[in-house]
Amino acid sequence: MNDKPSIDNKSATESHIWRAISDWDLNEELESSLADSIQSTFDSLDQKALIYKGKHPELGLKQMCRHIARKPDDLPSHIKRFYLAMQTRSIAQVEGALVDIIIILRFHGKSLSERLIRESLPLLGQEKVEVFTSIVNDKTVNAVLNMDVSFSVLVNGNSLPATFKRKEVS
Secondary structure (H helix, E strand, C coil): CCCCCCCCCHHHHCCHHHHHHHCCCHHHHHCCHHHHHHHHHHHHHHCCCCCCCCCCHHHHHHHHHHHHHHCCCCHHHHHHHHHHHHHHCCHHHHHHHHHHHHHHHCCCCHHHHHHHHHHCHHHHCHHHHHHHHHHHHHCCHHHHHHCCCCCCHHHHCCCCCCCCCCCCCC
């Protein structure tokens, strides 16, 4: 007779370890939205390109916003966030990304700002593009606070000097 426990043996299935993992339904866990969120985090962190090439750009955008909140001076992350917002076609997120880029550049990199603003034209429309262009050309960073900045990570994260006040959106 064999004294080793087997899966068919009742004593083996009553061990503490077996009871602990018996409640796990691995297929449900691997197919849940939590798994998608974890995968998108790994996808966005691994990519060196500015344009996201994953399956979940919405989740990647959330992760990039969190990353920017932790490291607000990381310009490549701001650019990645802009392109993620463009991929998700979220007007509010594109506006927030542009506001943050204007703030972080502090009017350096005018050609970069202007290029990103031009790229946002199909999504934002001519009127908003003209507002962003005038802010960059006139070097009036306070003018961004006359816009809806609810999706700006820097403004809402209180990364601006105390002289800046956020416009209340009605």
